Amino acid sequence: MRVFCQLRWPAIVDLDGRIYIRNWQGGILSGGFEKNPKPIFTEGRNQLEIQNLHEDWDHFEPLLSALLRRMPGLEALEIMQLVNCPESFTPDMRCIMGESPTVQGYFVLAGMNSAGISYGGGAGKYLAEWMVNGYPSENVWPLDLKRFGALQSSRTFLRHRVMEVMPLICDLKVPRWDFQTGRQLRTSPLYDRLDAQGARWMEKHGFERPKYFVPPGKDLLALDQSKTFYKPDWFDIVGSEVKCSKEAVCVIDMSSFTKFEISSTGGQALEVLQYLFSNDLDVPVGHIVHTGMLNEKGGYENDCSIVRLNKRSFFMISPTDQQVHCWTWLKKHMPSDSNLLLEDVTWKYTALNLIGPRAVDVLSELSYVPMTPEHFPSLFCKEMSVGYANGIRVMSMTHTGEPGFMLYIPIEYALHVYNEVMSVGQKYGIRNAGYYALRSLRIEKFFAFWGQDLDAFTTPMECGREFRVKLEKGTDFIGRDALMQQKQNGVYKRFTMFILEDHDTDLDLWPWWGEPIYRNGCYVGKTTSSAYSYTLERHVCLGFVQNFDKKTGEGLVVTPDFINRGEYEIDIAGQRFQAKAKLYPFSSLFTQRRRKDEMELSSYQGK
Template sequence: MVDLPSRARVVIVGGGVIGASVAYHLTKLGWSDVLLLEQGTLSCGTTWHAAGLVGPLRASESGTRLVQYSAELYAALEAETGLATGYRNVGGVIVARTEDRMVQLRRTAANAVAYDMPCELIGPERAQELWPPMQVDDLLGAIWLPGDGKVNPSDVTQSLAKGARQRGARIVERVRVTGFDGIDGPAGRRVTGVRTDRGDVEAEVVVNCAGQWAKALGDLVGVTLPLHSAEHFYVVTETVAGTHPDLPIMRDPDGWTYFKEETGGLVVGGFEPEAKPWRSPDDLPYPFEFQLLDEDWEHFSVLMDQALVRIPALEETGIRKFYNGPESFTPDNQFLLGEAPGLAGYFVGAGFNSVGIASAGGAGRALAEWIVAGEPQDDLVAVDVRRFAPFHGDHAWLRSRVSEVLGLHYAVPWPNREMESGRPQRTSPLHDRLAARGAAFGTRMGWERPNVFAPSVDYSWGKPAWLAASAAEQRATRSDVAVFDQTSFSKYVVSGPDAVAGLQWACAADVDVPVGHCVYTPFLNGRGTYEADLTVTRTAADSFLLVSSSATTIRDLDWLARHGVPARDVTEDHAVLGVMGPRSRDLLASLSEDDWSEEGFPFATSRLVTVAGVEVRATRMTYVGELGWELMVPVADAPAAYDAISAAGATDAGYSAIESLRLEKGFRAFGRELTPDYGPVEAGLVFATALSGTKDFLGRSALEAHRAALAAGGPRRRLVSLVVESPEPMLWGGELLLRDGVPCGQVTSAAWGETVGSCVGLGYLRHDGPVTSDWLAGGGFQVDVAGERYAVRCSLRAPLG
């Protein structure tokens, strides 16, 4: 038995494909003092029974690049390590039975063009040529993805592990981690090592890659990792005529199934509409090595019945093996990556939602780069572990949610789709009132938020039925006055003698302003790109109120703490009512004796006032581009304030209207226009920083260098506003942009703009020179909407700017 060292710079917990990839990439970056611990043997948990599909094209550019790297790595790894991975670039076919699915495939093909990935829309006959075993009588079309591949998961793991060993990593099997050590310091808690059934190991960094067991290990140190296992099924058939080793992967999402060749037969698997959760995360068996669960033919029948529709020969084909292997899923179908909030040095790579093999290469590299550099080197917001809060760790809630999440893998990915299970989690004090008035709610960070006041909400690629209600809310905001429940805003207080200095470093804008003034500012990282987008209001000489996105509470608080700015979360202490529109001043003045005039209450100022007998903090700030105030109201007083505002004539409006209104004004959103892949120069927001002054701030030197590099010429990206010339198409974001027929960018956000009379949006354009107003005015721009192209006007100025 191999003895454990008493110390290692990095200890990785878990020897599946993710843990092996992290070890491989850490050593490739020069960190050789790496110890990987596996409770059984390498790949014995979820990895060994994975189907091994590697499809690089994903819904986002960052996700596509991550899997694209995986495919390149697996293809080249044998030459480095001498161990084959079984990787074969066989291509992939995705077929469509319905017009809704065809729209999705056309949008996917446009995404592929935007990401420079090969993809071809094909007809049923061509699909059958590529995949002879299937019948195509009921198909409308398909896409061909030449970049898809397949791999042997256990072989990949062994090859990655050997590569890590060759550069100094140690891998020890049959060691069970039972806990972690940590210390409390000036900057908060930090992990200092792991405890095992074979002794303790000191460590500077711990990486939890324990798969289904990751949540239980996180719970030991108060780290929330919302994971729950579900049973995942596939069978391997006897020989099927027409198969061969280079047969492409075939996916039939309308039948919830996928197929790949294996030893002359087929792997037949899928994602059934209603999944089967497995045991609670704190009740997983040990040992559990290379084990499967009992066969469940009744549950699998929904997939097998659809497989028979696509491949009639299966009626006469025997089954070699039934696989029922549990694996873990997250509440939003995105994996968990990054440094855990509140525990420095504790990193996570888990919860890969059936795409672990495809993602492992890229995810392992991204996590290793994060560990070495001290911050992410790419846009990982969608998979950042800090997108979840402690309440997301509830086992009963996770069990409810995972059944829905797995079932959505092959569902039509409708724009703005909302999860249905496990709701509600958090409600504002106005929830019941708004529900009674017909609000259709969506969720963000667990909050129930009114999206639109409509009798029902349908999903559609085109214009949905509820759009008329949203348009009415937009008209009310632009011409009269509307009230929005914005309680879900994240709200933090930073106070004390170091508050000014701390925020001056953390904020790119100058926040050392008079009391009562509000500043719009980004948080930038060391690369000069976005980490947050928020407002900072000075409420006293040594106290500030920060208001940020609903979804980023944990991320923002952790980011501030790691940069020496402790903040107090007051999100749940206050409701927020947005009173917006040209008549907002008159309405509020009718309910208050305070001065709401232009001179008495200028833009970007904030103060305590009384509205309908309730003391509130009113901030003259808007995300819709009209005169208006955000009223921060004590929770207990919110119903009374809302009732008075509503009785005074304000129209109820929701977040769908906000989306349209902010795009007509060209206002950016974090996570879409503002991400760690972009900085203020590309986003057109240098004015929201202190770059023109002498104040130093985090990311300043990188931002200066970036501005200088772009001024010197060469390729660049630039965010522009766009308006579709025709009122016919509906845009949702993600659409391909072209100039003179040549791909030049992608829409980041889009919505129906009622005031403009067509869809509006924002998008990043690629150009080999400066993106100037004159160049944009030259025209020739189009947007691809599911294969149909429409003229668009692009401008540096917003449509209603």
């Protein structure tokens, strides 16, 4: 709601009062974002008409009071008009832009969340580039229409969510902050069981995922209300989950992962996937290949793992929020041939991640078959029985670098398999764990994450994943020419790990992500991920380092020598902390073993 009166004044924003004030036709215009917004979509009114609604002075009164507190002199002036009109908001406070996932060539730019004037120039530029060139000149994934799916288009969901969104525009959002409305939309079959065991939840693409598990006797209320940029209340809880994953065995429900099956009656599935993915997928049945789906510039459209189920069928695992984007990209580049079938099977499987050295003991008892590396090598998949349930896809990987297995379980067996795993695992010290522990484990192992570390402008050469690319696999693939050029000319940014050296975890502000990186006192990039490493007992940040010419500001090639010879600092809220830069994780033995496994498994040529 906005009010007009006669006065000249500079533009002012008062976040505490939730108001703004600016010049308007010889007077001023003032409006704000009330804490109790009124949705236009109410029962009996389903058509949105862009017109002024009736004046509502009672509803505007809190904003008017804030305006008069900030500028008492306005009380003597005449208010000329109160404007009450509808405005559009999105479920996550960010606008939507890009090509429709269902109608090719139809582009969208909408939902400005009352920031259209601020966003207009940049949003219009990027959308124009997208329409003309097929892609924008910068990463706009946080605004991409395909971050949403049909599940977020429910009228009831939108009504409740946007009523929460609008008041948050003036609020300070703490790290790991979650929406409270529109929850429990997508849940694993294990949701109620995990909730009863102390799970605290986060939401991703509408899917409920456990953050951590509150042990019995902890102050649940205090943990639920923990809001800080400093050391959080869940620090010790997550630390115990990480410790369990390194010394015993823990289980994480990762059912939200996007899962596709691609098959054909002949060899067309392999042929098409070889063109769409950078690694070699012509591997023996049962082998797992980590690979990227790249664009013409060599950037990541998706980062995923693919299992060869048989000669004509593949199982693809991708990040949770890639469900719509990945499906759209695959459909766009696959030939319209009846012999090729793409099926979204995300809803068909519950995924349990068993992490830790005793995971092998738990599964050995439940499957009655040897699960040792000799019988079940790294990056391998077998369909087997677990407890009474048959047809479980067991994979020797954990997405963390720790030993263990991923279990993809048909949903009707999910509760049974979980109960069996927890029952047998008691003697091995099993416990539930959440995504905060997973995050700590993957960051200390220098694992990049799509959507945060990787995007459509990041290539495998820039993030140390050239071993996941087979330039000479015998067939062309999207992005190959760009990668060949990078291999010859060098890269202009390089993914780097930073370990904070003089940072006090208990007293200093924590790094969360987006902090500036300085090399020898000069800005060279920003962090993309961060977490506390309970193994190193230090904060670890991941980010990209660039090399800018000091005179022209032009980007130069970044070499390992450039990285290794610098003195680094990470700026956290204006305070710089010394950091040690690494191009590989501290566990070099682990790195060598992981790369050796992946290179061997992807080097098979149709054996």
